[in-house]
Amino acid sequence: MSRTTVGVLAVSLAAAGIVPVVTGAGAHAATANASTSTSATLSAFLPTAPVYTVVREGLSTDQAKRLARSAGIENALRADGSFSFTDADRFARVPTVKPGSDDENRSKDEEGNETVAEAVDIRALENTRTLSRTAALRRAKALLPVPDGYGILPVVDHTTVGQSDAEGRPGRTYNLDTTVTYQLTLGGVPVVGPGAKARASFAGDGSVVQLGQSVREVKPDGTVPIVSPAVAQRSCTALYGDRIRQDTPVLGYYAPPLTADRKTPVSQLLPHYICRPVDGVNEESTYSGKLVAASPFTAPKVELQASGDGRTITAGADATGGRAPYAYNWSSSSTAxxxxxxxxxxxxxxxxxxxxxxxxxxxxxxxxxxDADGLTTTAHVDLVNAEGEATAKGISGGAGGALATNGIEQTVDEWQCAQDSANGFRSVMQNKNQSVKFDFRGTGAWEKDFKDKAQNGLDQSYVDSVDAQWYTGHGWSGGFTFKGNHDDGTITPADARWGDDNLEWLQLESCQVLKDINGKLDYFGRWAQSFQGLHLLNGFDTTAYCLDGGTGRRFASYLFTEDYLFWTRKALTVQQAWGTMANDLEPAGVRWRSVSPATLKNGHWVTNLGDFYWGQGTTGPDISPASTSNPLQGFFSVSGVS
Incomplete structure (x- = not known):
């Protein structure tokens, strides 16, 4: 490259807001996908970050066998190289007792399905002992096979049970286990994604009730030039739109799902910036945003062309750069x-x-x-009335982001991770011969579908007409959101009366909907009136990450028995499936929660915490709507940290 060309490049970088940083003549970019001469030149003007070459995808068969033996559990190795063991009899299981005779416990629901009442064994809860923090850390260190080179920031917590009365006034809280999760780092920089998970849950005697590991063995292999946070922030704004304010993004590494079972596995981990969108309600930013490549020239370039005649839309995407082969994922604001x-x-x-x-x-x-290393580029076009022609060039980035008969409503159609959640949930349900009554995406997902019929809502025709409902979208402690205004763009607790027609289990893949704001379990009181026969409300206390990895698919698969390479896992309860999915895929420190109504029967609290999906085990009866003046009604929750 001539000196003139280098000078032009420096001017171009300055115009783009990139301040040249001299890192030494030896600086270079070790990526097979970028031009060597271009990388070397860029390295003279930009800061750099290490590149990590993948040595092994997850665990080998022998490593998994040794892990299972040392933990005293089944060999839960998956084909992709990850390890995911859950003790269906013990993990997050609230001890139960029969509240009456077998005949008294059995009944029928509104569709004639047989139900069996189970009550919480309070005495057993009171006698539950958990492992100390020190003992849990020692046990985790001996078991969790994190490869050399990673830094480890352990998060120690518990799976807990909370209780309240019908008005939401808190009762006691009990610990069921002790959990240790590793937040992984490389060179002091956080690693995020489903390929960076290591977690274990221990009973009071130190035995393992859940253990998961999904980590690549990597080694440093040169550096790659990266843009400044200010430039990355502009990419974040382009991904989210001008209406969402962005704080300064932070550097991290993205670890996509393991790929040991694919012909073209991931070959390297490359640096990304994590966007920090500002929460419009709390005016706070988190580290749960979408990811953009810190070295954009390593990501694929995309040109999108689309046309429509008012009914049929035809489009094509041309991809270059990055590392082939490419995966193409499409999403529409109107159609699944x-x-x-x-x-x-x-x-x-x-x-x-x-x-x-x-x-x-x-x-x-x-x-x-x-591309083959998990780097993403996103492009979109708008066609008014689905007519005309449009073209667009891709924005580097877009991975991740924070957030019987069955229904699906997915409001962030432009996020591929959200599309993957809905597609995975639908696919598993249909493969298990379960019907999906409706599937609305983007502007086709309406808040009226969740709103009570007494308030001119349509829940009796949609959400409250199915057994299980999956929702993905944005939320806060006071509700969750929609793109359109059918009628006002949000669902709050005041809008909801679920279960008086049919709905048993509602899954909200959304931030903070079940947040404990004041530390006194106030989520019970906020959502109490929504339980009109609803069995479980599954959601998150903290920010929920929408990182690629198929949360909907993983949750649905846990509802049924599943064959691993060396083990057949039993079906989990609906509550266990929610917690296990989050433990598998959400980053360290994310708190999930499941809420169930409760009623006293023969001196015992009957709940739906032990519900299995229909046909997979026993399911509890509908619990009549809570009355704030009735001391025989209340709520229980189970909560844990991924």
């Missing part, structure tokens, strides 16, 4: 898409509200291209 090819054609299914004065609509089509 599950299409992995570079070209697509589909009939839009715009949903019309008969009470709304809609004159036109916008069809938004998004493509997310992921």
């Amino acid at each position: 898409l599950d299409w992995g090819r570079p070209k697509i054609s589909y009939a839009g299914e715009h949903r019309t509200d008969p009470l709304a004065l809609e004159r036109q609509f916008t069809e938004t089509l998004t493509v997310t291209v992921t």
Whole structure:
């Protein structure tokens, strides 16, 4: 490269807001996908970050066998190299007692399904002993096979049971186990994603009730030039839109799902910036944002072309750069898409509200291209009334982000991780011969579908007409959000009366909906009136991360028996499935929660915490709506930390 060219490059970098930093003549970029001469030149002007080459994808068969033997558990090795063991009889299981005779405990629900009442064994809870922090850390160190080179920041906590009366006034809280999760780092920089998980839960005697490991063995292999946080912040703004304020992003490494079972596994871990969108309610930012490549020239480049005739939309994406092969994932603001090819054609299914004065609509089509190392580039176009032509160039980044008959409503259609959640939930349910009554995405997902019919809502036709409902979208301690205004863009506890028609289990993949704001279990009181026969409300206390890894698929798979390479896992309860999914895929420190109504029967608290999905085990009866004046009613919750 000539001196003139280098000078032009320096001017271009300065115009882009990148301050040249001299890192030495020896600085270079060790990535097979970038031009060596370009990388060397960029390294003279930009700061650098290490690149880590993958040595091994997860555990080998022998390593998994040794781990299982030393932990005294089954060999829960998956084909992708991850290890995921859950003791279905003990993990997050609240001890139970029969509240009456067998005949008294059995009944029928509104659809004629047999139910069996189970009550919480309070005495057993009071007598439950848990491992000390020191003993748990010692036990985890001996068991969790984290490869050399990673830094470890342990998070120690408990899976807990909370109790309240019908008004939400808290009672006692009990610990069920002691958990140790490792927040992993490389060179002092956090590693995020489903390929960076190491966690164990221990009973009071030190035995293992849950153990998961999903980590690559890596080694440093040179450096790559990276842009400044200010430049990355502009990419974050482009991904989220101008209305979402962004704090300064932080550097991290993204570890995509393990790929030992694929023909082209991940070959290297590259630096990313983690966006920090500001919470519009609390005016706080978190580290749960979408990821953008810290070295954009290593990511694939994408050009998207689309056209529509008012009904059918046709599009194609051309990808170059990065490391082939590419994965193409498409999402629509109106239609559920599950299409992995570079070209697509589909009939839009715009949903019309008969009470709304809609004159036109916008069809938004998004493509997310992921290369073989997990680097993503996102592009989207808008077609008014699904007509005309549009083109767009991709924005480097887009991975992740914070957040019987069955239903699906997914409000962040432009986020591929959210699409993957919904697609995975639907796929597992259909493969298990369970029907999916409706599947609304983006602007087609309405808050009216969750709103009580007495408030001009449509829940009796949608959310409250199915047994299990999956939702992915943005939320806060006071509710969760939607893109449109059918009627006001949010669902709050005052809007909801679930279970008086059918709904048993509601899953909210959304931030902080079940947050304990004041440390006194106030989530009970906020959501109490929503339980009108609803069995379980599953959600998160903290920010929930929408990192690629298929949360909906993992949750649904845990509801049924599953064959591993060397082990067949029993079906988990609905509550266990929610907690285990979060423990598998959410980063260290994320707190999940499940809430159940309770009623006193023969001196025992009957709950739905032990519900299995229909046909997989016993399911409890509908518990009549809580009355704040009734001392025989209340709530229980189970909560844990991933």
